[in-house]
Amino acid sequence: MDDIRTMNATDETLTRRRWLILAVICLINLCAGSIYAWSVLASAAAAHFTAELGTTVTPGDLSIAFGVANAVGPIPMILGGAVNDRFGPRAVIMGGGLLIGLGLVLCGMAASPNSITLAYGGCFGLGLGLTYGACITTAIRYFPDRRGMAGGIVTAAYGMSSVLVPPVAQRLIEVVGIMNTFMVLGCVFGAVIMTGALACRRCPPDFVPVGMEQVRSARAASGKTWREMLASPIFYPMIVLLLCGALSGMMIISQAASIAKTSIGMGPAAAAAAVSVIALFNMAGRMAAGMLSDRLGRLAVLMGALVLSACGLGVLMTAGTGDDASFYLGCVLVGLSFGAFMAIYPGFTADRFGTAHASVNYGIMFCGFAAAGFGGPTLMREMQAVGMDFEACCMMALGFCAAGLMTALVCRIMMKTSEG
Known part of the structure; x- marks a missing residue:
């Protein structure tokens, strides 16, 4: 009886404290999402190296640093996830904050573009x-009753950096210069993340929020290991679904500014606004889709997001020169859809494979997004390089949406079969 009372008291405390932990995690992710400010930093860094080295350096020359930073993501997610699953997130986040801060500071000390690639990438x-x-x-883990909401809010905070950090970085560049800006951002973001890590205690494996006592008997930290997840037949359609959903969005998002200029005839300001519109609705899509998935189910919302993306691509295909309104509408729909996948998949993965090894499992699942992050922009560039027009590129993206819908149906059938 005493053990049950102690358990209930602990659950009540954590049920209240989890909202504070969620807020701290959002602040940490806001700093980590500073990667979205790379276009501003790269432009200024290219001008700096051009002046310092006496040879032309373009933002494109520095784009490899951004690509490497995104591509290496699954590796620390998986390795750090193993530590997180066993010992908790504090040391992992502190280590991550140290590396983020150090990477930016080293960029501020870089003497060449290659040094930037090593430090940043x-x-x-x-x-x-x-x-x-x-x-x-x-x-x-702290929100087993609202996994979609938690994933949506945290990933939205990460995406919010695309709105808040670039103008701050631009102002710093104007005042102190690009190299000092790297150092300032590194010190600030590193300090905030490492301080926030102190509040991120491990969620007890038997934690059940107040109000969910009816599932207390099933609250053990159950879940598949990464080997068991890979042996599970449903893993493969799940990662293909993530790849398809993210790939179609990445094709458009990565080239939005240039598409706005070349296909719609927008000026630089209007093209930049299109990128901001995508960022805002990407963030909104994360929050809305995460909360909806708690009520309607993960697959239902993911399928709706694919339909939404297909509609957006259809609108973009019909947008001609001067049709700014249609272009913005298409960007809004694609941004909402892309945000939905980012928000839902952490909870979706935990739903299917449990929370005991959630960090490692999601790191492996995230490889689908990493592949999309590399493949989407690359495919778009290659298609344009061989002379394919924007409409043909949209048709290719629509094909990925269709493949995603078929894969989602496979997932649904497999889920019903396993439950039956």
Whole structure:
């Protein structure tokens, strides 16, 4: 009886405290999401190296740093996830914050573009993977009753950086210069993340929020290991679904500004606004889809997101020169859909494979998104390089939406079969 009372008291305390932990995780993710400010930083860094080295350096020359930072993400997510699953998120997030801060500071000391690639792509990228993975899985563990909501809010905070950080970085560049801006951002973001990590305690494996006592008997920290997850037949359609959903969005999002200029005839300001519109609705889609998935089911909302993306691509295909309104509408729909996948998949993965090894499992599942992050922009560039027009590119993206819908149906059938 005493053990039950102690358990109930602990659950009541954590049920209240989890909202504070969620808020701290959002602040951490806001700092980690500073990767979205890379376009501003790269432009200024290219001008700096051009002046310093006496040879032309373009933002495109520095784009490899951004690509590497994104590509290495699953590696620290998986390795750090193993530590997080066993010991908790505090050390993982602190290590991630240290690497993020150090990576930016080293960028401020860089003497060449190659040094930027090593510092940002390597050091910052590794820190980002550690921090992001630990934050996501910690949030969904504290909210087993609202995994979609928790995933939506945390990923929305990450996406909010695309709105808040670039103008701050631009102002800093104007005042102190690009190299000092790297150092300032590194010190601030590193300090905030490492301080926030102190509040991120491990969620007890038997935690059940007040109000969910009816499932207390099933509250053990159950779940499949990564080997068991890979042996599970449903893993493969799930990761293909994530790849298809993210790939169709990445094709458009990565090239939105250039598409706005070349296909719609927008000026630089209007094209930049289109990127901001995508960012805002991407963030809104994460919050809305996460909460809806708690009520309607993960697959239902993911399928709706694919339909939404297909509609957006259809609108973009009909948008001609000067048709700014249609272009913005298409961007809104694609942004909402892309955000839905980012918000729902952490909870979706935990639903299917349990929370005991959620950090490692989601790190492996995240490889689908990492592949989309590389494949979407690359496919778009290659199609344009061989002379394919924007309409043909949209048709290709529509094909991925259709493949995603078929894969989602496979997932639904497999889920019903396993439940039956």
